[in-house]
Amino acid sequence: xxxxxxxxxxxxxxxxxxxxRQVDEFLGQVSAALEFDPPLMRADDVESQRFRPVRxxxxxxxxxxxxxxxxxxxxLRRREPVELPPRAEPGPGVVTEPPRTVWPFxxxxxxxxxxxxxxxxxx
Numbered sequence: 029x030x031x032x033x034x035x036x037x038x039x040x041x042x043x044x045x046x047x048x049r050q051v052d053e054f055l056g057q058v059s060a061a062l063e064f065d066p067p068l069m070r071a072d073d074v075e076s077q078r079f080r081p082v083r084x085x086x087x088x089x090x091x092x093x094x095x096x097x098x099x100x101x102x103x104l105r106r107r108e109p110v111e112l113p114p115r116a117e118p119g120p121g122v123v124t125e126p127p128r129t130v131w132p133f134x135x136x137x138x139x140x141x142x143x144x145x146x147x148x149x150x151x
Contacts (some may be wrong), residue, residue, distance in 0.1 A: 045087025
């Protein structure tokens with residue numbers, strides 16, 4: 029993607045299209061993300077992007093923008109790092125740390141409060 033010219037989209041008027049400023053800004057972000065390896069953006073970020081449709085002013089043709097976003101998402105997906113498999117659960121006989129709870133802390137706090145109140149009332 030690096031070094032390729034910015035895409036040119038058909039500008040439509042008086043019919044629905046994508047807000048030019050929003051599209052250009054987002055494509056700038058994608059272009060910057062693609063400069064890194066792995067990219068700083070995921071394919072899901074491109075696929076979930078939504079632009080405000082406009083009708084009464086100049087806008088980009090929606091189908092062309094959508095097709096270009098699909099190709100960008102495919103490029104990002106191709107360059108995404110391979111995720112490590114999830115950690116396997118420990119086998120039988122393996123000692124794991126028990127889950128921590130707040131109950132001992134709360135009990136100690138209660139004992140401390142009772143001791144302070146008792147000292148105040150008796151002293």
